[in-house]
Amino acid sequence: MAEQDRRLSREEVAQLEIGHTAIGRRSAWFLTLTLLACLIAVPILQTVHEWRHRDAESGWMPQYWEVWTMGAPALDAFRGSGPGLWPRMKAANAVLLERIHRYESRLEDESILTQTLLGPTQLLLLRHLGVGNEQAYLGRDGWLFYRPGVDYCTGPGFLEAKQLARRAMEGNEWTPHPQPDPVKAILDFHGQLEARGIRLILMPTTVKPTLYWSRLAPEGTPWFEPVHNRSYATFLEQLSAAGVTVFDPSEILAFAPQLKGASYFKTDTHWRPWAMERVAAELAAFVRAQGMALEGDARWFRREHLVQGMGDIAVMLSLPEDQALFEEETAQIHPVFDADGLPFSPDPAAEVLLLGDSFSNIFSNEEMGWGGHAGLAEQLAYALQMPVDRIIRNDSGAHATRRMLATEMSRGRDRLAGKRVVIWQFAARELAMGDWQMIPLPDPGSASASPGGFLVPGMGARRVVEGRLAAASPVPVPGSVPYKDHIRSLHLIDLVPVGGGTALEADQAVVYIWSMRDNRWTASATWEVGDRVRLELSPWSEYEGELGTINRSDLEDFELQLADPCWGEVPVSP
Numbered sequence: 001m002a003e004q005d006r007r008l009s010r011e012e013v014a015q016l017e018i019g020h021t022a023i024g025r026r027s028a029w030f031l032t033l034t035l036l037a038c039l040i041a042v043p044i045l046q047t048v049h050e051w052r053h054r055d056a057e058s059g060w061m062p063q064y065w066e067v068w069t070m071g072a073p074a075l076d077a078f079r080g081s082g083p084g085l086w087p088r089m090k091a092a093n094a095v096l097l098e099r100i101h102r103y104e105s106r107l108e109d110e111s112i113l114t115q116t117l118l119g120p121t122q123l124l125l126l127r128h129l130g131v132g133n134e135q136a137y138l139g140r141d142g143w144l145f146y147r148p149g150v151d152y153c154t155g156p157g158f159l160e161a162k163q164l165a166r167r168a169m170e171g172n173e174w175t176p177h178p179q180p181d182p183v184k185a186i187l188d189f190h191g192q193l194e195a196r197g198i199r200l201i202l203m204p205t206t207v208k209p210t211l212y213w214s215r216l217a218p219e220g221t222p223w224f225e226p227v228h229n230r231s232y233a234t235f236l237e238q239l240s241a242a243g244v245t246v247f248d249p250s251e252i253l254a255f256a257p258q259l260k261g262a263s264y265f266k267t268d269t270h271w272r273p274w275a276m277e278r279v280a281a282e283l284a285a286f287v288r289a290q291g292m293a294l295e296g297d298a299r300w301f302r303r304e305h306l307v308q309g310m311g312d313i314a315v316m317l318s319l320p321e322d323q324a325l326f327e328e329e330t331a332q333i334h335p336v337f338d339a340d341g342l343p344f345s346p347d348p349a350a351e352v353l354l355l356g357d358s359f360s361n362i363f364s365n366e367e368m369g370w371g372g373h374a375g376l377a378e379q380l381a382y383a384l385q386m387p388v389d390r391i392i393r394n395d396s397g398a399h400a401t402r403r404m405l406a407t408e409m410s411r412g413r414d415r416l417a418g419k420r421v422v423i424w425q426f427a428a429r430e431l432a433m434g435d436w437q438m439i440p441l442p443d444p445g446s447a448s449a450s451p452g453g454f455l456v457p458g459m460g461a462r463r464v465v466e467g468r469l470a471a472a473s474p475v476p477v478p479g480s481v482p483y484k485d486h487i488r489s490l491h492l493i494d495l496v497p498v499g500g501g502t503a504l505e506a507d508q509a510v511v512y513i514w515s516m517r518d519n520r521w522t523a524s525a526t527w528e529v530g531d532r533v534r535l536e537l538s539p540w541s542e543y544e545g546e547l548g549t550i551n552r553s554d555l556e557d558f559e560l561q562l563a564d565p566c567w568g569e570v571p572v573s574p
Contacts, residue, residue, distance in 0.1 A: 139215035157231030185436035267311025284383030347387035357397035397426030398434025467492035
């Protein structure tokens with residue numbers, strides 16, 4: 001027997017020993033039952049948690065039961081798509097995958113395990129390992145960085161052929177592929193404005209890692225100069241050769257006098273007020289030097305106001321409320337007022353139009369947590385001493401404001417009338433990650449009126465209605481973007497009045513409604529096509545000045561985008 005054992009190689013002996021590990025019956029039962037208990041306990045705890053926090057008025061169904069309801073919309077898509085088995089299967093599969101994605105996102109956000117463990121776990125990782133999460137990176141001395149900004153600086157060149165081809169294939173079964181080439185879209189927009197006799201000033205706004213990359217490097221690393229994406233120089237050269245005017249604020253922000261400290265917040269993606277005001281002053285001087293604006297009439301003045309808040313990147317970490325790693329930051333803003341003491345408001349008749357994202361909006365909209373009436377448009381108006389028009393949306397600077405401009409013009413409101421210059425401001429990270437859609441602007445005088453047949457209450461009126469959800473725009477996952485609030489768009493049909501009253505003028509409506517507040521989904525974020533919902537509707541025009549700059553997703557159907565929308569709120573039960 002010993003002689004036979006000696007014939008076995010070491011690998012064969014190891015295989016015999018590993019392959020014949022003995023597990024007793026009791027051990028096997030214990031491990032099996034423990035695994036089953038862990039698997040069953042999570043949905044039971046989640047269901048009990050949801051039951052205890054249910055809303056008895058709106059009905060209740062555990063999240064885990066929603067899996068069994070996903071087949072109906074997919075079946076409707078299969079029946080309603082074009083002829084042929086394959087197109088029908090693709091349509092049904094896209095609907096089913098989108099529902100699964102939204103279900104997983106909602107479950108992740110509202111899971112009792114997430115709510116209980118995420119904050120303390122993230123705090124432990126930050127405190128002992130210096131690790132952030134998939135969207136927030138921790139730098140030295142308490143500096144936080146938004147991952148897309150870091151990826152923009154360190155990733156492949158956004159104009160490289162391979163990168164453009166790769167990005168063109170991004171997307172999934174329920175979202176379209178992006179148009180990745182910023183030069184193509186910018187030249188198209190430049191040409192459309194030029195045909196109207198309007199000058200374009202492009203303002204790609206520096207992201208924080210471009211200037212403060214050394215906070216992510218080992219201590220003692222010498223600072224040299226701003227770090228841009230390696231395609232940025234080529235980008236500027238191509239635009240210059242095509243006659244596009246570019247105002248690049250990176251040098252202003254990098255080499256500004258350091259008496260006031262850093263140009264950006266430590267825990268936020270955005271610039272500090274004094275840095276934004278300096279850029280606005282330099283931009284105004286640039287506009288005048290180019291002969292793009294007339295002399296102003298000194299109609300604006302400023303006041304001082306101290307604001308305090310927690311940066312958006314710190315909020316994205318989802319830390320416990322009593323955490324002490326990051327403190328609120330303070331800043332001095334300067335709200336702008338007219339000669340009558342009224343806060344700045346955009347003037348559609350102004351010669352200058354600003355298209356901007358959250359860098360323009362950060363100190364303009366109080367919903368962002370840093371005060372109001374002191375954003376880039378306000379400071380530009382103060383520096384020019386002229387009225388300024390603006391179209392601002394917090395996210396998707398690559399296409400959102402151009403889409404809003406085209407929609408306004410299609411509704412018959414020509415926001416380009418009387419304009420001499422359009423300033424297009426967007427975060428530089430959009431160059432590498434944005435969807436640079438080709439958006440044609442309607443020809444002057446050819447705009448279509450808003451389609452009829454949509455309910456819009458009169459000014460000051462409120463109508464409580466019930467209807468069926470025919471379409472809904474997507475909602476971001478809380479914490480996935482540096483904006484704590486979001487508005488989604490709904491298309492309601494089969495409207496009926498609630499509580500009696502006069503008959504409705506139309507049986508459908510396009511509705512804007514809160515879908516995320518303070519990085520938490522509202523009830524409307526979980527509504528699906530086919531749901532019957534009850535809402536109190538009022539004209540959107542009453543809220544547009546206050547909420548029009550909030551991050552919003554629109555319906556895919558462009559005809560629905562042209563309809564005059566309502567603002568919707570879930571009515572409070574008496």
